[in-house]
Amino acid sequence: MADADLNAPAATRIEDRADTQSPRMIRKLRAWHRRSIVAPVDHAGILSRVQAEASWSARYAFMIAMSAGIAIMGMLLSSPAIVTGAMLISPLMAPIVGLGFALATFDWPEVRKSLIALAVGTLLAIAVTGGLVLMSPLQDMTSEILSRTRPNLFDLLVAVFSALAGGYATIKGRGETIVGVALATSLMPPLAAVGYGLATLNMPVAAGGFALFLTNFIAIALSVALVGRFYGFGSFLSPRQTRRQAVALVLLFVALAVPLGLSLKQIAWEAWATRTIRGHVTREFGDHSRIVALDPDFSGQKLVIRATVLTDRMHGKATDDLERRLTKLLNRPVQLQLSQVLVNQSAAQAELNRPRSSDSARADQLARADMAARLSLVANVPVEAVLVDPVARLATAQVTTARPLVELMQAEQRLTEDSPGWSVRILPIAGPLPDLPVPEAGLTKADDSGLDALVWALSRRGTNSVRLTPRRLSGEPMARAVARGQAVAAALEARGLVVEQAAPVAADAALEREEGLVAARSVRIDALAPAPVPEAEDVAQAKERPVATG
16 A cells, blocks of 8 residues: 555545445545545644634633623614624634534534533523513513524524534634624524523523524534534544443434424424415415415414405405314414405406506606605504505505504504595504403593594404403402493494403403502403494394303
8 A cells, every 4th residue: 555545544545445336426526525625624723723712711701791681682672783783792603613513523522512611601691681681671572582482494594504604614714703693693592582581480482592592503513513524524533432422422413413303393394384374365365365464373282373464355254264274284273363454456456457658657656665655654664564556556554563553543544644545554463452441430532542443453454343351350349340341342332343242351460469450440352253233123132131240
Protein backbone atom coordinates (compact mmCIF):
# COMPACT_ATOMS: atom_id res chain seq x y z
CA MET A 1 0.00 0.00 0.00
CA ALA A 2 1.34 3.47 -0.81
CA ASP A 3 2.52 5.84 1.94
CA ALA A 4 -0.32 8.24 1.12
CA ASP A 5 -2.82 5.48 1.77
CA LEU A 6 -1.19 4.59 5.09
CA ASN A 7 -1.36 8.23 6.24
CA ALA A 8 -5.00 8.71 5.22
CA PRO A 9 -7.66 8.81 7.96
CA ALA A 10 -9.20 5.49 8.88
CA ALA A 11 -12.65 6.60 7.70
CA THR A 12 -11.25 7.43 4.26
CA ARG A 13 -9.52 4.04 3.92
CA ILE A 14 -12.76 2.27 4.88
CA GLU A 15 -14.68 4.27 2.28
CA ASP A 16 -12.03 3.45 -0.33
CA ARG A 17 -12.42 -0.28 0.32
CA ALA A 18 -16.21 0.07 0.14
CA ASP A 19 -15.91 1.94 -3.14
CA THR A 20 -14.31 -1.08 -4.81
CA GLN A 21 -17.53 -3.00 -4.18
CA SER A 22 -19.87 -0.18 -5.32
CA PRO A 23 -21.22 0.54 -8.81
CA ARG A 24 -19.09 2.80 -10.98
CA MET A 25 -21.43 5.83 -10.79
CA ILE A 26 -21.68 5.66 -6.99
CA ARG A 27 -17.87 5.43 -6.74
CA LYS A 28 -17.54 8.54 -8.88
CA LEU A 29 -20.05 10.44 -6.74
CA ARG A 30 -18.26 9.43 -3.53
CA ALA A 31 -14.92 10.44 -4.99
CA TRP A 32 -16.33 13.82 -6.05
CA HIS A 33 -17.88 14.30 -2.60
CA ARG A 34 -14.58 13.58 -0.80
CA ARG A 35 -12.56 15.73 -3.19
CA SER A 36 -14.90 18.75 -3.56
CA ILE A 37 -16.96 18.80 -0.33
CA VAL A 38 -15.01 17.06 2.45
CA ALA A 39 -11.36 17.73 1.61
CA PRO A 40 -11.46 21.59 1.69
CA VAL A 41 -12.99 21.61 5.20
CA ASP A 42 -10.74 22.22 8.22
CA HIS A 43 -12.52 19.72 10.45
CA ALA A 44 -10.23 20.05 13.46
CA GLY A 45 -10.26 23.86 13.37
CA ILE A 46 -14.04 24.07 13.08
CA LEU A 47 -14.59 21.61 15.93
CA SER A 48 -12.16 23.55 18.12
CA ARG A 49 -14.03 26.81 17.49
CA VAL A 50 -17.50 25.27 17.97
CA GLN A 51 -16.51 23.53 21.20
CA ALA A 52 -15.01 26.73 22.61
CA GLU A 53 -18.28 28.64 22.04
CA ALA A 54 -20.66 25.89 23.21
CA SER A 55 -19.76 25.89 26.89
CA TRP A 56 -21.29 27.78 29.79
CA SER A 57 -19.76 31.18 30.64
CA ALA A 58 -20.61 34.43 32.41
CA ARG A 59 -20.99 36.22 29.06
CA TYR A 60 -23.38 33.50 27.86
CA ALA A 61 -25.53 33.85 31.00
CA PHE A 62 -25.66 37.66 30.75
CA MET A 63 -26.64 37.66 27.09
CA ILE A 64 -29.32 34.99 27.70
CA ALA A 65 -30.86 37.14 30.45
CA MET A 66 -30.82 40.30 28.32
CA SER A 67 -32.26 38.56 25.27
CA ALA A 68 -35.01 36.91 27.34
CA GLY A 69 -35.93 40.22 28.96
CA ILE A 70 -36.24 42.03 25.64
CA ALA A 71 -38.19 39.13 24.11
CA ILE A 72 -40.84 39.02 26.84
CA MET A 73 -41.24 42.81 26.76
CA GLY A 74 -41.83 42.66 23.02
CA MET A 75 -44.35 39.85 23.44
CA LEU A 76 -46.26 41.66 26.19
CA LEU A 77 -46.36 44.78 23.98
CA SER A 78 -47.28 42.61 20.97
CA SER A 79 -44.40 44.13 18.99
CA PRO A 80 -42.76 41.78 16.45
CA ALA A 81 -39.99 44.34 15.91
CA ILE A 82 -38.93 44.20 19.56
CA VAL A 83 -39.11 40.40 19.62
CA THR A 84 -36.92 40.20 16.53
CA GLY A 85 -34.52 42.74 18.02
CA ALA A 86 -34.09 40.52 21.07
CA MET A 87 -32.76 37.78 18.82
CA LEU A 88 -29.83 39.95 17.73
CA ILE A 89 -28.13 39.39 21.08
CA SER A 90 -29.29 35.86 21.85
CA PRO A 91 -26.43 33.30 22.24
CA LEU A 92 -28.67 30.21 22.03
CA MET A 93 -27.12 29.20 18.72
CA ALA A 94 -23.75 28.21 20.22
CA PRO A 95 -24.67 25.23 22.47
CA ILE A 96 -27.18 23.83 19.96
CA VAL A 97 -24.69 23.97 17.09
CA GLY A 98 -22.13 22.44 19.45
CA LEU A 99 -24.59 19.65 20.25
CA GLY A 100 -25.23 19.05 16.55
CA PHE A 101 -21.53 18.67 15.74
CA ALA A 102 -21.02 16.52 18.84
CA LEU A 103 -23.78 14.19 17.64
CA ALA A 104 -22.22 14.10 14.16
CA THR A 105 -18.83 13.07 15.61
CA PHE A 106 -20.26 10.86 18.40
CA ASP A 107 -18.35 12.90 20.99
CA TRP A 108 -20.04 12.14 24.32
CA PRO A 109 -18.10 14.69 26.48
CA GLU A 110 -19.07 17.50 24.08
CA VAL A 111 -22.68 16.29 23.97
CA ARG A 112 -22.85 16.48 27.75
CA LYS A 113 -21.18 19.90 27.88
CA SER A 114 -23.54 21.37 25.26
CA LEU A 115 -26.64 19.92 26.92
CA ILE A 116 -25.64 21.35 30.29
CA ALA A 117 -25.07 24.82 28.79
CA LEU A 118 -28.40 24.67 26.97
CA ALA A 119 -30.32 23.38 30.01
CA VAL A 120 -28.96 26.04 32.36
CA GLY A 121 -29.55 28.76 29.74
CA THR A 122 -33.12 27.52 29.27
CA LEU A 123 -33.86 27.66 33.00
CA LEU A 124 -32.30 31.12 33.23
CA ALA A 125 -34.42 32.44 30.32
CA ILE A 126 -37.62 31.04 31.87
CA ALA A 127 -36.76 32.50 35.27
CA VAL A 128 -36.00 35.96 33.84
CA THR A 129 -39.15 36.10 31.72
CA GLY A 130 -41.35 34.79 34.53
CA GLY A 131 -39.95 37.35 36.98
CA LEU A 132 -40.48 40.22 34.55
CA VAL A 133 -44.08 39.15 33.90
CA LEU A 134 -44.79 39.09 37.65
CA MET A 135 -43.43 42.63 37.99
CA SER A 136 -45.10 43.95 34.84
CA PRO A 137 -48.46 45.77 34.88
CA LEU A 138 -49.09 44.23 31.45
CA GLN A 139 -50.07 40.59 31.75
CA ASP A 140 -52.71 40.25 29.03
CA MET A 141 -52.45 37.43 26.52
CA THR A 142 -51.23 38.93 23.23
CA SER A 143 -51.05 37.52 19.71
CA GLU A 144 -47.24 37.31 20.01
CA ILE A 145 -47.60 35.04 23.07
CA LEU A 146 -50.46 33.02 21.62
CA SER A 147 -48.54 32.28 18.41
CA ARG A 148 -45.75 30.62 20.43
CA THR A 149 -47.88 28.08 22.27
CA ARG A 150 -48.26 25.31 19.72
CA PRO A 151 -45.87 23.67 17.22
CA ASN A 152 -46.98 23.89 13.61
CA LEU A 153 -45.54 23.04 10.23
CA PHE A 154 -44.24 26.52 9.48
CA ASP A 155 -42.47 26.88 12.85
CA LEU A 156 -40.78 23.54 12.26
CA LEU A 157 -39.72 24.46 8.72
CA VAL A 158 -38.26 27.77 9.96
CA ALA A 159 -36.25 25.86 12.57
CA VAL A 160 -35.01 23.24 10.08
CA PHE A 161 -34.06 25.73 7.34
CA SER A 162 -32.34 27.98 9.90
CA ALA A 163 -30.41 25.00 11.28
CA LEU A 164 -29.27 23.87 7.82
CA ALA A 165 -28.12 27.42 7.10
CA GLY A 166 -26.49 27.61 10.53
CA GLY A 167 -24.52 24.41 10.04
CA TYR A 168 -23.37 25.57 6.60
CA ALA A 169 -22.39 29.03 7.87
CA THR A 170 -20.43 27.51 10.76
CA ILE A 171 -18.47 25.24 8.43
CA LYS A 172 -17.88 27.94 5.82
CA GLY A 173 -17.31 30.69 8.40
CA ARG A 174 -19.85 33.07 6.85
CA GLY A 175 -22.81 34.87 8.42
CA GLU A 176 -22.99 33.00 11.74
CA THR A 177 -24.51 36.01 13.51
CA ILE A 178 -27.35 36.46 11.00
CA VAL A 179 -28.12 32.74 11.04
CA GLY A 180 -27.97 32.81 14.83
CA VAL A 181 -30.82 35.33 14.80
CA ALA A 182 -32.98 32.92 12.80
CA LEU A 183 -32.15 30.06 15.16
CA ALA A 184 -32.86 32.13 18.25
CA THR A 185 -36.21 33.23 16.76
CA SER A 186 -37.26 29.58 16.89
CA LEU A 187 -36.20 29.19 20.54
CA MET A 188 -36.21 32.31 22.71
CA PRO A 189 -39.86 33.41 22.14
CA PRO A 190 -41.20 29.95 23.08
CA LEU A 191 -39.10 30.07 26.27
CA ALA A 192 -40.55 33.52 27.01
CA ALA A 193 -44.03 32.04 26.53
CA VAL A 194 -43.13 29.33 29.07
CA GLY A 195 -42.08 32.02 31.56
CA TYR A 196 -45.31 33.93 30.95
CA GLY A 197 -47.41 30.81 31.43
CA LEU A 198 -45.72 29.89 34.71
CA ALA A 199 -45.93 33.46 36.05
CA THR A 200 -49.65 33.76 35.26
CA LEU A 201 -50.40 30.14 36.26
CA ASN A 202 -51.57 29.47 32.71
CA MET A 203 -50.34 25.91 32.35
CA PRO A 204 -51.65 25.34 28.79
CA VAL A 205 -49.57 28.28 27.58
CA ALA A 206 -46.49 27.10 29.50
CA ALA A 207 -46.85 23.54 28.22
CA GLY A 208 -47.49 24.69 24.66
CA GLY A 209 -44.49 27.02 24.68
CA PHE A 210 -42.22 24.28 26.01
CA ALA A 211 -43.52 21.82 23.40
CA LEU A 212 -42.68 24.32 20.65
CA PHE A 213 -39.22 24.94 22.15
CA LEU A 214 -38.52 21.21 22.45
CA THR A 215 -39.66 20.47 18.89
CA ASN A 216 -37.58 23.30 17.42
CA PHE A 217 -34.52 22.47 19.54
CA ILE A 218 -34.51 18.81 18.50
CA ALA A 219 -35.08 19.67 14.84
CA ILE A 220 -32.23 22.20 14.90
CA ALA A 221 -29.76 19.87 16.63
CA LEU A 222 -30.46 16.96 14.29
CA SER A 223 -30.36 19.22 11.21
CA VAL A 224 -26.96 20.62 12.21
CA ALA A 225 -25.73 17.05 12.78
CA LEU A 226 -26.95 16.12 9.30
CA VAL A 227 -25.02 19.03 7.74
CA GLY A 228 -21.92 18.03 9.74
CA ARG A 229 -22.10 14.45 8.47
CA PHE A 230 -22.47 15.70 4.91
CA TYR A 231 -19.24 17.69 5.25
CA GLY A 232 -17.29 14.71 6.57
CA PHE A 233 -17.56 15.13 10.35
CA GLY A 234 -17.55 11.62 11.82
CA SER A 235 -16.56 9.51 14.79
CA PHE A 236 -12.90 9.38 13.71
CA LEU A 237 -12.65 13.06 14.82
CA SER A 238 -13.69 12.32 18.43
CA PRO A 239 -11.90 10.54 21.29
CA ARG A 240 -12.49 6.81 21.67
CA GLN A 241 -15.81 6.14 23.43
CA THR A 242 -16.42 3.70 26.27
CA ARG A 243 -19.24 1.22 25.92
CA ARG A 244 -21.28 3.13 28.50
CA GLN A 245 -20.85 6.39 26.56
CA ALA A 246 -21.81 4.68 23.31
CA VAL A 247 -25.01 3.35 24.92
CA ALA A 248 -25.74 6.82 26.30
CA LEU A 249 -25.38 8.33 22.81
CA VAL A 250 -27.78 5.77 21.35
CA LEU A 251 -30.32 6.47 24.08
CA LEU A 252 -29.94 10.22 23.47
CA PHE A 253 -30.68 9.76 19.77
CA VAL A 254 -33.80 7.81 20.67
CA ALA A 255 -34.83 10.42 23.25
CA LEU A 256 -34.51 13.14 20.62
CA ALA A 257 -36.18 11.19 17.83
CA VAL A 258 -39.30 10.01 19.71
CA PRO A 259 -40.77 13.42 20.69
CA LEU A 260 -39.83 14.85 17.30
CA GLY A 261 -41.58 11.96 15.57
CA LEU A 262 -44.71 12.39 17.68
CA SER A 263 -44.71 16.13 17.03
CA LEU A 264 -44.25 15.58 13.28
CA LYS A 265 -47.20 13.16 13.29
CA GLN A 266 -49.43 15.73 15.02
CA ILE A 267 -48.25 18.55 12.75
CA ALA A 268 -48.91 16.46 9.65
CA TRP A 269 -52.42 15.59 10.89
CA GLU A 270 -53.23 19.24 11.62
CA ALA A 271 -52.02 20.32 8.16
CA TRP A 272 -54.21 17.63 6.55
CA ALA A 273 -57.17 18.58 8.75
CA THR A 274 -56.83 22.28 7.82
CA ARG A 275 -56.81 21.45 4.09
CA THR A 276 -59.83 19.17 4.59
CA ILE A 277 -61.76 21.85 6.47
CA ARG A 278 -61.02 24.46 3.80
CA GLY A 279 -62.10 22.08 1.04
CA HIS A 280 -65.42 21.21 2.70
CA VAL A 281 -66.24 24.86 3.48
CA THR A 282 -65.48 25.78 -0.14
CA ARG A 283 -67.70 22.98 -1.46
CA GLU A 284 -70.51 23.95 0.92
CA PHE A 285 -70.69 27.53 -0.39
CA GLY A 286 -69.72 26.93 -4.03
CA ASP A 287 -67.57 28.85 -6.50
CA HIS A 288 -69.30 32.20 -5.88
CA SER A 289 -67.81 32.50 -2.39
CA ARG A 290 -64.52 33.27 -0.76
CA ILE A 291 -63.05 32.18 2.56
CA VAL A 292 -61.47 35.30 4.07
CA ALA A 293 -60.55 33.80 7.45
CA LEU A 294 -60.06 30.22 8.64
CA ASP A 295 -58.64 29.57 12.10
CA PRO A 296 -58.89 26.00 13.46
CA ASP A 297 -57.96 25.61 17.14
CA PHE A 298 -56.61 22.12 17.83
CA SER A 299 -55.65 22.72 21.49
CA GLY A 300 -58.78 21.38 23.24
CA GLN A 301 -60.68 18.11 23.20
CA LYS A 302 -63.17 19.74 20.82
CA LEU A 303 -61.85 21.13 17.54
CA VAL A 304 -63.03 24.76 17.36
CA ILE A 305 -63.07 26.24 13.85
CA ARG A 306 -63.56 29.99 13.30
CA ALA A 307 -64.33 30.86 9.69
CA THR A 308 -65.55 33.90 7.77
CA VAL A 309 -66.99 33.45 4.27
CA LEU A 310 -68.07 35.99 1.66
CA THR A 311 -71.08 34.46 -0.12
CA ASP A 312 -73.80 35.49 -2.58
CA ARG A 313 -76.54 33.81 -0.53
CA MET A 314 -77.02 32.77 3.07
CA HIS A 315 -76.72 29.07 3.89
CA GLY A 316 -78.97 28.51 6.91
CA LYS A 317 -77.87 24.93 7.61
CA ALA A 318 -74.20 25.34 6.70
CA THR A 319 -72.96 25.30 10.30
CA ASP A 320 -74.85 22.14 11.29
CA ASP A 321 -74.02 20.32 8.05
CA LEU A 322 -70.32 21.13 8.21
CA GLU A 323 -70.07 20.25 11.91
CA ARG A 324 -71.69 16.86 11.25
CA ARG A 325 -69.51 16.02 8.23
CA LEU A 326 -66.25 17.23 9.73
CA THR A 327 -66.88 15.44 13.04
CA LYS A 328 -67.33 12.18 11.15
CA LEU A 329 -64.40 12.78 8.80
CA LEU A 330 -61.88 14.00 11.41
CA ASN A 331 -63.08 11.56 14.08
CA ARG A 332 -63.16 14.37 16.62
CA PRO A 333 -65.91 16.65 17.99
CA VAL A 334 -66.11 19.84 15.93
CA GLN A 335 -67.56 23.21 16.88
CA LEU A 336 -67.86 25.61 13.93
CA GLN A 337 -68.13 29.36 14.52
CA LEU A 338 -69.14 30.48 11.04
CA SER A 339 -69.63 34.08 9.92
CA GLN A 340 -71.37 34.57 6.55
CA VAL A 341 -71.05 37.96 4.85
CA LEU A 342 -73.59 38.50 2.09
CA VAL A 343 -72.30 40.11 -1.13
CA ASN A 344 -73.94 40.69 -4.51
CA GLN A 345 -71.66 38.35 -6.42
CA SER A 346 -73.87 37.99 -9.52
CA ALA A 347 -73.93 41.69 -10.34
CA ALA A 348 -70.25 42.00 -9.60
CA GLN A 349 -69.38 39.04 -11.85
CA ALA A 350 -71.44 40.42 -14.72
CA GLU A 351 -69.68 43.75 -14.39
CA LEU A 352 -66.29 42.06 -14.27
CA ASN A 353 -67.03 40.21 -17.53
CA ARG A 354 -67.70 43.48 -19.35
CA PRO A 355 -64.66 44.82 -21.27
CA ARG A 356 -63.12 47.81 -19.53
CA SER A 357 -60.92 50.58 -20.79
CA SER A 358 -57.51 51.33 -19.32
CA ASP A 359 -58.87 54.54 -17.77
CA SER A 360 -61.69 52.61 -16.10
CA ALA A 361 -59.25 50.00 -14.79
CA ARG A 362 -57.01 52.78 -13.48
CA ALA A 363 -59.98 54.38 -11.72
CA ASP A 364 -60.86 51.03 -10.14
CA GLN A 365 -57.29 50.66 -8.92
CA LEU A 366 -57.28 54.12 -7.34
CA ALA A 367 -60.69 53.52 -5.75
CA ARG A 368 -59.47 50.21 -4.31
CA ALA A 369 -56.33 51.76 -2.85
CA ASP A 370 -58.22 54.71 -1.37
CA MET A 371 -60.92 52.57 0.25
CA ALA A 372 -58.37 50.05 1.57
CA ALA A 373 -56.37 52.84 3.22
CA ARG A 374 -59.44 54.43 4.81
CA LEU A 375 -60.92 51.15 6.06
CA SER A 376 -57.52 50.10 7.38
CA LEU A 377 -57.34 53.31 9.41
CA VAL A 378 -60.90 53.07 10.72
CA ALA A 379 -60.79 49.35 11.56
CA ASN A 380 -57.19 49.49 12.84
CA VAL A 381 -56.06 46.57 10.66
CA PRO A 382 -53.18 46.31 8.12
CA VAL A 383 -53.98 47.50 4.60
CA GLU A 384 -53.26 44.03 3.22
CA ALA A 385 -56.01 42.62 5.49
CA VAL A 386 -58.69 44.74 3.73
CA LEU A 387 -60.63 43.15 0.84
CA VAL A 388 -61.96 45.66 -1.69
CA ASP A 389 -64.11 44.95 -4.74
CA PRO A 390 -64.25 48.23 -6.71
CA VAL A 391 -66.81 46.83 -9.16
CA ALA A 392 -69.34 45.71 -6.54
CA ARG A 393 -68.26 48.72 -4.39
CA LEU A 394 -67.76 46.41 -1.41
CA ALA A 395 -65.02 46.77 1.23
CA THR A 396 -64.52 44.20 4.02
CA ALA A 397 -62.07 44.09 6.92
CA GLN A 398 -61.65 41.24 9.43
CA VAL A 399 -60.68 42.50 12.89
CA THR A 400 -58.04 40.28 14.52
CA THR A 401 -57.96 41.76 18.03
CA ALA A 402 -60.78 42.07 20.56
CA ARG A 403 -62.39 45.55 20.47
CA PRO A 404 -65.70 46.88 21.83
CA LEU A 405 -68.57 46.08 19.48
CA VAL A 406 -70.01 49.59 19.84
CA GLU A 407 -66.70 51.06 18.68
CA LEU A 408 -66.58 48.81 15.60
CA MET A 409 -70.22 49.44 14.70
CA GLN A 410 -69.80 53.21 14.93
CA ALA A 411 -66.58 53.07 12.90
CA GLU A 412 -68.39 51.19 10.12
CA GLN A 413 -71.27 53.66 10.19
CA ARG A 414 -68.93 56.67 9.94
CA LEU A 415 -67.05 55.24 6.97
CA THR A 416 -70.28 54.24 5.23
CA GLU A 417 -71.62 57.79 5.60
CA ASP A 418 -68.37 59.21 4.23
CA SER A 419 -68.34 56.78 1.25
CA PRO A 420 -71.56 57.20 -0.80
CA GLY A 421 -72.26 54.20 -2.99
CA TRP A 422 -69.96 51.86 -1.04
CA SER A 423 -70.95 48.92 1.18
CA VAL A 424 -68.55 48.75 4.12
CA ARG A 425 -68.29 45.65 6.31
CA ILE A 426 -66.18 45.41 9.46
CA LEU A 427 -66.20 41.84 10.79
CA PRO A 428 -65.65 41.50 14.56
CA ILE A 429 -63.10 38.98 15.79
CA ALA A 430 -64.30 35.40 15.63
CA GLY A 431 -64.98 33.66 18.92
CA PRO A 432 -67.39 34.00 21.86
CA LEU A 433 -69.42 37.22 22.04
CA PRO A 434 -68.76 39.46 25.05
CA ASP A 435 -71.14 39.21 27.98
CA LEU A 436 -73.89 41.85 28.08
CA PRO A 437 -73.80 43.78 31.40
CA VAL A 438 -77.20 44.53 32.94
CA PRO A 439 -77.63 47.34 35.52
CA GLU A 440 -79.19 46.45 38.83
CA ALA A 441 -82.18 48.66 38.07
CA GLY A 442 -82.67 46.97 34.67
CA LEU A 443 -82.05 48.08 31.10
CA THR A 444 -82.35 51.79 30.32
CA LYS A 445 -82.05 54.00 27.26
CA ALA A 446 -78.29 54.17 27.87
CA ASP A 447 -78.02 50.45 27.11
CA ASP A 448 -79.50 50.78 23.61
CA SER A 449 -76.14 51.28 21.95
CA GLY A 450 -74.79 48.05 23.47
CA LEU A 451 -77.88 46.12 22.35
CA ASP A 452 -77.70 47.61 18.85
CA ALA A 453 -74.01 46.70 18.62
CA LEU A 454 -74.80 43.13 19.60
CA VAL A 455 -77.44 42.85 16.89
CA TRP A 456 -74.97 44.38 14.42
CA ALA A 457 -72.25 41.87 15.35
CA LEU A 458 -74.67 38.97 14.91
CA SER A 459 -75.68 40.26 11.48
CA ARG A 460 -72.00 40.36 10.50
CA ARG A 461 -71.80 36.70 11.52
CA GLY A 462 -74.78 35.91 9.33
CA THR A 463 -77.22 34.91 12.05
CA ASN A 464 -80.31 36.27 13.77
CA SER A 465 -80.55 33.70 16.57
CA VAL A 466 -78.99 33.65 20.05
CA ARG A 467 -79.12 31.79 23.33
CA LEU A 468 -79.18 33.89 26.53
CA THR A 469 -77.76 32.54 29.79
CA PRO A 470 -78.09 34.91 32.78
CA ARG A 471 -75.35 34.84 35.40
CA ARG A 472 -76.65 34.48 38.95
CA LEU A 473 -74.72 36.41 41.61
CA SER A 474 -73.69 34.87 44.92
CA GLY A 475 -76.73 34.69 47.21
CA GLU A 476 -79.03 36.19 44.60
CA PRO A 477 -82.57 34.80 44.26
CA MET A 478 -83.06 32.70 41.15
CA ALA A 479 -86.08 34.77 40.10
CA ARG A 480 -83.98 37.93 39.86
CA ALA A 481 -81.48 36.29 37.51
CA VAL A 482 -84.33 34.92 35.39
CA ALA A 483 -85.89 38.40 35.20
CA ARG A 484 -82.57 39.81 34.03
CA GLY A 485 -82.46 37.30 31.19
CA GLN A 486 -86.08 37.99 30.23
CA ALA A 487 -85.43 41.74 30.05
CA VAL A 488 -82.53 41.23 27.66
CA ALA A 489 -84.56 38.71 25.63
CA ALA A 490 -87.42 41.20 25.23
CA ALA A 491 -85.03 43.93 24.10
CA LEU A 492 -83.36 41.69 21.53
CA GLU A 493 -86.65 40.28 20.22
CA ALA A 494 -87.85 43.85 19.73
CA ARG A 495 -84.81 44.29 17.47
CA GLY A 496 -85.75 41.30 15.32
CA LEU A 497 -83.68 38.51 16.87
CA VAL A 498 -84.85 34.98 17.61
CA VAL A 499 -84.01 34.35 21.25
CA GLU A 500 -83.64 31.09 23.17
CA GLN A 501 -83.46 31.44 26.97
CA ALA A 502 -81.42 29.09 29.16
CA ALA A 503 -81.45 28.59 32.91
CA PRO A 504 -79.17 30.93 34.92
CA VAL A 505 -75.65 29.80 35.84
CA ALA A 506 -73.49 30.86 38.78
CA ALA A 507 -71.34 33.93 38.15
CA ASP A 508 -67.57 33.71 38.38
CA ALA A 509 -66.67 34.21 42.05
CA ALA A 510 -63.23 35.59 41.14
CA LEU A 511 -64.85 38.16 38.84
CA GLU A 512 -67.18 39.24 41.64
CA ARG A 513 -64.26 39.73 44.01
CA GLU A 514 -61.95 41.53 41.60
CA GLU A 515 -64.35 43.72 39.60
CA GLY A 516 -67.45 43.84 41.77
CA LEU A 517 -71.04 42.81 41.27
CA VAL A 518 -71.58 45.32 38.47
CA ALA A 519 -69.25 43.39 36.16
CA ALA A 520 -70.61 39.98 37.20
CA ARG A 521 -74.26 40.99 36.75
CA SER A 522 -74.43 40.04 33.09
CA VAL A 523 -75.99 37.77 30.49
CA ARG A 524 -73.94 35.40 28.33
CA ILE A 525 -74.68 35.58 24.61
CA ASP A 526 -74.15 32.53 22.39
CA ALA A 527 -74.72 32.85 18.63
CA LEU A 528 -76.85 30.10 17.10
CA ALA A 529 -77.54 29.05 13.51
CA PRO A 530 -79.86 31.41 11.59
CA ALA A 531 -83.53 30.81 12.30
CA PRO A 532 -86.79 31.98 10.68
CA VAL A 533 -88.20 35.08 12.33
CA PRO A 534 -91.35 34.04 14.27
CA GLU A 535 -94.69 35.73 13.82
CA ALA A 536 -95.84 38.22 16.46
CA GLU A 537 -98.27 35.67 17.97
CA ASP A 538 -95.48 33.12 18.40
CA VAL A 539 -93.35 35.70 20.17
CA ALA A 540 -96.18 36.54 22.59
CA GLN A 541 -96.70 32.87 23.38
CA ALA A 542 -92.96 32.36 23.96
CA LYS A 543 -92.90 35.21 26.46
CA GLU A 544 -95.72 33.61 28.43
CA ARG A 545 -93.84 30.30 28.78
CA PRO A 546 -91.84 30.04 32.07
CA VAL A 547 -88.05 29.77 31.92
CA ALA A 548 -86.39 26.72 33.52
CA THR A 549 -84.84 27.58 36.86
CA GLY A 550 -83.12 24.32 37.66
